Amino acid sequence: MNTSPDPAHDAFAFQLAEDLRTISGRLKRRLREQADPGDFTASQKTVLLRLEKDEPITLSQLARSIGMRSQSLGEIIVALEGAGQVQRAPDPNDGRQTLLSLTETCRHRIQEGRATRQDWLYRQILGSLSGSEQQQLANALTLVRRLVER
Structure with missing residues (x-):
């Protein structure tokens, strides 16, 4: 972890934050697209x-x-x-x-919606990323998890 004042490092971290926010928003929208059109507000x-x-x-x-x-x-x-x-x-x-x-109907609907989105994401990962890219994604998720759970 770098705590020294470095304008170049700060700018890089700022850009990372912007990219992560943008990409997570796009992922959320794509997952939402997989939901049942009769979904809730x-x-x-x-x-x-x-x-x-x-x-x-x-x-x-x-x-x-x-x-x-x-x-x-x-x-x-x-x-x-x-x-x-x-x-x-x-x-x-x-x-x-x-x-x-x-x-129980609602619980079932929530579970089905999650399964549908999970399946879509699984197919995207499997079809779009090589084995080594999947490992890179796993490593990146470890870092993202640390950011959110802090």
């Missing part, structure tokens, strides 16, 4: 992914965790509930509260 995806991680959870807890007002979130939940993706159940510890969770 960005807000709905945020809610579903948070529910998948933290369920069961109350509406107010969910709103706080994603930085949204409960009223706005309520509209999203109603739409997802109507689409059979989210379900409500009474909180066994506090009858005044309602807990939100994903339906």
